[in-house]
Amino acid sequence: MITLALSKGRIFDETLPLLAAAGIEVSEDPEKSRKLIIGTSRPDVRVVLVRASDVPTYVQYGGADLGVTGLDVLLEHGNQGLYQPLDLRIAACRLSVAVRADYDYASAVRQGSRIKVATKYVGLARDFFATKGVHVDLIKLYGSMELAPLTGLADAIVDLVSTGNTLKANQLFEVERIMDISARLVVNQAALKLKQAPIRRIIDAFASAIPSA
Ligand code: ATP
Ligand code: PRP
Helix, strand or coil: CEEEEECCCHHHHHHHHHHHHCCCCECCCCCCCCCCEEEECCCCEEEEECCHHHHHHHHHCCCCCEEEEEHHHHHHHCCCCEEEEEECCCCCEEEEEEEECCCCHHHHHHHCCCEEEEECCHHHHHHHHHHHCCCEEEEECCCCCCHHHHHCCCCEEEEEECCCHHHHHCCEEEEEEEEEECEEEEEEHHHHHHCHHHHHHHHHHHHHCCCCC
């Protein structure tokens, strides 16, 4: 049995065409069912539905053989023990710094002020600002980061941006791009050895169906 960990929503939806290329069709719509283990058209392949931030953990410890996870989640989790054969080029976005219009980020950086930064990505933000030599107080949040500068909780946020609509709707401005993000295929290293042929076939099929740049 091959177990693939996916999160509901955009990762699940955007992985479906890659699964189709591997001849795998999921037998249930996760938005309509409460099931956490979903069968597929292949008796030897199943999908487990986990929180986006739990995908690397499931694959690292062998709860799943493979998984699809954002680079943001992967870097924040640490990629120990995970083989990363493919950039799937799905769920594309960027990790950026954003502030309110009345906050002068450039001069705060220039003057060496302490900046209060709210984010779900504490590790990535810490590394980014440390490399720049900027002093920050990091505030860990689990969602709705955009609210932090609007309520005075923070001066800035580090969050994902795609269309920019969420920032715009909350009158925030992107002031620095930290990195481009896309979803990655991750594989448990022991599973890759023990189930080499079927896992290789899935990797190759996914590779053939990656959207072009
Ligand atoms: P959790 O449930 O663990 O809090 P989440 O709500 O962030 O996770 P999703 O919103 O489904 O989960 O995001 C999954 C992945 O999709 C992210 O890790 C990121 O790589 C990517 N992503 C997030 N937001 C966007 C977006 N607006 N556009 C494109 N890709 C995105
Ligand atoms: C993500 C991210 C931003 C938004 C950016 O949230 O946290 O809020 O997308 O996308 P945009 O630039 O296209 O507006 P998501 O939609 O995943 O909601 P979530 O916070 O519940 O995960």
